Amino acid sequence: MSGTGEVVYLPRWRPGGSRVGAHRGRDAGGLGTFRDQVPFLRLPDARRIDIRATLRDPFEGTYVRRFETRTAIEVWALVDLSASMRFRGEADRMALVADLCTGLAASATRIGDSFGLIGCDDAVREDLFLPATRRQGIAVERVHRLATIRCEGTGARGLTDAPRRLAGRPKLVFVVSDFRWPETLIDQVFSGLALHDVVPVLLADAAEDEALPAFGLMEFDDLEGGGRRTVFMRPSLRRRWHARERERLDTLRSIASTYGRPPFRLEARFDAEALSRHLMTT
Template sequence: MSAPEDGADILYWPRWRPGGHRIGAHRGQQAGGLGTFRDTVGFLHLPDARRIDIRASLRDPFEGVAVRRFEARSPVETYALIDLSASMRFRGRADRLGLAAAFCAALARSATRIGDGFGLMAADGVFREDLYLPATRHRAAAGLAAARIGDAACAGTSAEGLMEAARRLAGRPKLVFLVSDFRWPEATITRILSALALHDVTPVLLADTAEDDGLPAFGLVELDDLEGAGRRLVFLRPSLRRRWRQREAARIETLRGLCTPFARPPFRLADRFDAEALTRHLLTT
């Protein structure tokens, strides 16, 4: 299993301001006594003598009393949605399912450390109740749920069960990471992303450089379709390898286009988990 870097947290912020009165780490909708200075308002609007701004009050030509108002900090719920279709069994330079587990472990640690909730849902053709974790701020429970992903069975031929995950996320907006190799029909990708459009969604594209750089220019290669189409012996040559790479590049570009109306651009996670690269992606998209 790929292991996250020691102490490397995923840093993120939601695209919306969360509501609620619980204290958290993100800029919220509510004004409160703690947080970042927001503005000053009249005493009648916020009758709190502890936060009277003397300087602002003295500058008021109408001799009103000004009170400092602060921007409250609120928590959010983060969810990892994991594709467990059969193609996720692929092992090249890394174990794809282990890479997903390493990502979940880092997200669980990062979220619970700042008071956010971490939840996990997984699916193949059906929703996997055995791996479901509602959002929790309990660090140990979140870590255990993330670790179970590395040992999960991947036998389904689709990820249609993620539609049930989208239905269970209904309600307040959440921060959602959709983790998959995205070897789905375009219609399935669009349907799942549109079902999650209420939320702040980051697709995490699991990849492996062995699928590209590991192909020889010449030679016989036995290809195994993990989703049931069997094995096939293929004679590789430079032109075929070039077409293979072009189709893979086109697939990723198509995925990027499908994500545009519903989610952030996909983040490509290849070979090993890199918390810093994911943080840069989240903070710039």
Template structure:
């Protein structure tokens, strides 16, 4: 499934994503769309008065028509869609991304770009933290070499600053027509900000991706001094980790994840957890189960 070796470039993966509901558009593609067309599954027969196209005449159906009318085949419409990545580059997204063999964010974004091109769709990207990152913004396109370009652009872009005000501001640059939007973030922000971010995407099909690190959830020490640093403010703090604090920390992480799940289901789909590295097989399973 994966063609690129570790560290050598973007991973080439065919992702089975789909748009919830029918697409709207006239450009031929693979997604079920509103209306009838020429490139989809057979729907029904109709009168040639409805579709005056002699190329679609079904001789057998016309002969057996008791009213002697000419019957034409009508097919399901299939159209392309736009696929976007909306990437959070606030400071907290830097955690766990430095020093590894591969950047999980770059692997994810380039894999989505590759899958979009392979599916005859267009790929675009918006990225921001507190301020918009116009240098990483990309309008929907199908140009050659796109996955490699996305991989180079996002590798090592660990972000800085606090908040996602810039990301919310950039959402106005998305097209009016319904698109599939992968929102990539650690979502370490107030729930109210999460709701504002997702509610601004109401016209689109939203697929959240939660970037997480096992170091702060499952690999906490049971006892000892632990130095923490807020990646958005730079503030450092030393705490004494003990059993009760560790358990409270883990309970808080589970409760916050459950709260996020409720928001995600209200505004879009179940989220995919990107933990430490990009696992293409796990992502494919998530998409096949209805997550994208």
């Protein structure tokens, strides 16, 4: 497994809660970054009395300094484990997923956030489920198993059950897949995660599309049960193939942007810096 860098991310919402972390929270209290001054009766903490603001008040009110809390969040990876995810072209797809999740787990736990993992094919895979944890060793050990996991399911419908495991406060959720799903399933999965900050991670490989020859016999293997087919590739078929692929990606981008962020394309190798740029600018 290749080395992984640190992933920098910024949630789209102000998290609440009392668990101290690295993100700007929506609550205010006595510790953190200075936010504003409020009357003493709103925050009766004599340790935070602002002498200057109190002396300036013509009505002789007492003011205290209020600070912005720093709060922890939960980061989750929802991983498609259907048979198409065992595709190997320029890279081993599941090795890429393992590198991605290792980077997310290490980065989240390093700053006090929790990391959780849900793997799904036709159902949620209980053998891979990891409740959100702040213990880096446990999180990284579990995601290392992704590189050798058996992907044999005929679909990814189990991802529609994943939102039930994410009840409660909003979370940062990475949905990791090649997204070769029916449009209805894509919409179902993303609408079920609408409460959360959702980041689709699209697994792609040049061998699936860009490397197609203009002419020649090609053998295709449908990993999800469709069997093998031999096809004579020609320019007109290649153009139709590319058009269908663009249409599929446009549909994914449209649905994903409706419920969360646009997809991040993961291809050839995991680049933590590229993912960080995507997360900080979308």
